[in-house]
Amino acid sequence: MVLLKFHGGCHQIGMSCVEVIGEKDRVFLDCGMMPDTGEIPKIDDNAPLIVSHAHLDHCGAIPFYNFKKIYCTPPTADLMFITWRDTLNLQKSFKEEDIQRALSSVECLNYYEEKKIGENLKFKLYNAGHILGSSSIYLEIDGKRILYTGDINESMQRTVRAADTDIDDIDILIIEATYGSPLDIKPARKVLERELVNEVKETIERGGKVIIPVFAVGRAQEILLVLNNYIRSGELEAKIFTDGSLIHATSIYLSYTDWLNPKLKNLIETGINPFGNVEKADESRIFKKDEPCVIVSTSGMVQGGPVLKYLRLLKDPKNKLILTGYQAEGTLGRALEEGIKEIKPFKNKIPIRGEVVKIEFSAHGDYNSLVRYIKKIPKPEKAIVMHGERYQSLAFAMTIWKNLKIPAYVPIKGTILPV
Numbered sequence: 001m002v003l004l005k006f007h008g009g010c011h012q013i014g015m016s017c018v019e020v021i022g023e024k025d026r027v028f029l030d031c032g033m034m035p036d037t038g039e040i041p042k043i044d045d046n047a048p049l050i051v052s053h054a055h056l057d058h059c060g061a062i063p064f065y066n067f068k069k070i071y072c073t074p075p076t077a078d079l080m081f082i083t084w085r086d087t088l089n090l091q092k093s094f095k096e097e098d099i100q101r102a103l104s105s106v107e108c109l110n111y112y113e114e115k116k117i118g119e120n121l122k123f124k125l126y127n128a129g130h131i132l133g134s135s136s137i138y139l140e141i142d143g144k145r146i147l148y149t150g151d152i153n154e155s156m157q158r159t160v161r162a163a164d165t166d167i168d169d170i171d172i173l174i175i176e177a178t179y180g181s182p183l184d185i186k187p188a189r190k191v192l193e194r195e196l197v198n199e200v201k202e203t204i205e206r207g208g209k210v211i212i213p214v215f216a217v218g219r220a221q222e223i224l225l226v227l228n229n230y231i232r233s234g235e236l237e238a239k240i241f242t243d244g245s246l247i248h249a250t251s252i253y254l255s256y257t258d259w260l261n262p263k264l265k266n267l268i269e270t271g272i273n274p275f276g277n278v279e280k281a282d283e284s285r286i287f288k289k290d291e292p293c294v295i296v297s298t299s300g301m302v303q304g305g306p307v308l309k310y311l312r313l314l315k316d317p318k319n320k321l322i323l324t325g326y327q328a329e330g331t332l333g334r335a336l337e338e339g340i341k342e343i344k345p346f347k348n349k350i351p352i353r354g355e356v357v358k359i360e361f362s363a364h365g366d367y368n369s370l371v372r373y374i375k376k377i378p379k380p381e382k383a384i385v386m387h388g389e390r391y392q393s394l395a396f397a398m399t400i401w402k403n404l405k406i407p408a409y410v411p412i413k414g415t416i417l418p419v
């Protein structure tokens with residue numbers, strides 16, 4: 001009998017953590033943090049950990065613990081360092097030494113490389129198509145074959161290839177449900193890209209400045225690729241400035257060309273930097289009057305990071321803020337999205353006169369994409385739904401039962417499920 005214990009990421013997006021307990025072996029899958037509150041799972045860390053990818057909700061809690069060993073892909077290891085550093089700067093909840101200790105416990109594996117880590121426990125990583133180095137974890141414990149998808153995208157993105165669906169046979173599927181409701185059907189990527197470029201163009205043409213807050217890993221690189229692609233083709237004329245840890249993250253994307261979308265890899269190998277000139281912005285030019293420009297900066301939910309200092313540009317109705325992803329409740333990004341008229345990120349109040357628009361560029365597959373994914377992979381005996389808000393998780397479990405004829409479960413925090 002294998003037990004699955006759910007420590008977080010249940011009915012929520014944040015602090016994903018599943019403990020897999022066999023006769024003799026035990027392992028953790030992900031150990032994330034809540035992005036808004038900083039809450040972490042409460043666990044006994046005397047076991048190894050396998051990390052799916054470098055986003056905060058999957059790896060943010062690692063420096064609080066002392067895992068025996070931490071397994072992930074090489075790009076994930078490098079990108080986790082950036083995520084931890086950003087967390088350290090924002091929350092001061094652990095120390096630099098904790099980051100150093102965590103990183104020294106990391107052992108890297110490439111996709112498809114099999115690793116035995118217990119008497120009856122082995123695993124390998126498949127490409128999850130979500131961000132650079134992201135993986136789905138395929139685990140065999142006491143003869144049970146478990147696929148933990150992590151965050152997945154079944155369609156190709158500009159940065160990375162689509163998720164692998166040619167996967168060995170599965171008994172238990174643990175799947176994410178960020179967009180798990182049938183209402184979560186997103187416009188095609190091309191349409192969103194066009195919308196973004198039009199919004200930027202309109203602002204630049206009237207002499208305004210555009211602020212685009214982004215997550216350092218994944219979203220930043222996708223946005224930079226879109227903007228630079230349209231600039232190269234001559235359809236968009238704009239000066240782009242960057243700021244924040246996305247600069248380090250982008251340099252890591254450039255270090256792992258073999259892990260990127262092959263089209264992107266080719267572009268890099270012909271000598272083009274498809275991300276454009278990514279370096280610390282010259283602030284005097286950003287604030288210079290009558291110089292239209294685009295500022296791409298962290299953090300994505302406008303909760304911290306250098307983007308805060310550019311918000312005073314929104315005093316001017318010519319300027320615009322473009323939010324590019326989900327804004328959690330309680331964040332400044334959410335307040336701006338909901339039309340707040342005045343903000344106070346630092347000492348002085350800033351009236352918001354510039355326009356705020358939202359174009360949701362997600363690194364997750366939408367509802368249709370999640371359904372397609374399950375149809376493509378081998379049919380499991382049982383499915384478990386996590387990493388989604390309550391409604392999304394329940395709705396997706398219903399789809400899996402009714403349409404795909406697979407028994408599906410939605411654990412809550414603390415659930416222990418025998419499989």
Ligand SMILES: [Zn+2]
Nearest residue numbers: 053055130151
């Ligand atoms: Zn993610």
Ligand SMILES: [Zn+2]
Nearest residue numbers: 055057058151
């Ligand atoms: Zn996630």
